[in-house]
Amino acid sequence: MSKGSLFIWISLSLLLLLPATTGRFLIDLAGGLIIFVLILPIIIAGAGWIGWRVLKSKMVKCEVCGISTFNNSSQCPVCGSSISNQGSSIDNNARENPSIPASSATIDITAEDVDINHKAGQTKANPD
Numbered sequence: 246m247s248k249g250s251l252f253i254w255i256s257l258s259l260l261l262l263l264p265a266t267t268g269r270f271l272i273d274l275a276g277g278l279i280i281f282v283l284i285l286p287i288i289i290a291g292a293g294w295i296g297w298r299v300l301k302s303k304m305v306k307c308e309v310c311g312i313s314t315f316n317n318s319s320q321c322p323v324c325g326s327s328i329s330n331q332g333s334s335i336d337n338n339a340r341e342n343p344s345i346p347a348s349s350a351t352i353d354i355t356a357e358d359v360d361i362n363h364k365a366g367q368t369k370a371n372p373d
Contacts, residue, residue: 309321312324
């Protein structure tokens with residue numbers, strides 16, 4: 246090592262180690278830069294996700310050909326079918342009348358007991 250670079254390293258280490266204003270300033274600056282570098286990708290990813298959700302909400306999907314487009318016209322640019330009257334009847338009714346209860350859009354499922362021990366048409370009697 247040359248004496249010039251040794252002098253630079255010793256002076257930098259003394260600035261960082263001594264409790265002087267310059268040392269504290271350099272440590273604070275380095276800490277701020279590290280925090281900025283670590284948080285910047287998270288901020289960019291969040292902004293990208295929000296932007297994608299906004300773009301996705303403005304897209305219209307043609308039910309005939311399946312293309313997604315930003316076209317605001319009433320016809321699909323690919324197949325020419327009408328876009329404004331497409332969609333499920335529940336969605337259209339919900340847009341027209343928001344007071345429709347959610348139970349009209351849900352599917353009721355009932356559970357049934359099934360005997361899996363039966364053979365070719367023969368059922369086993371349950372002891373219940």
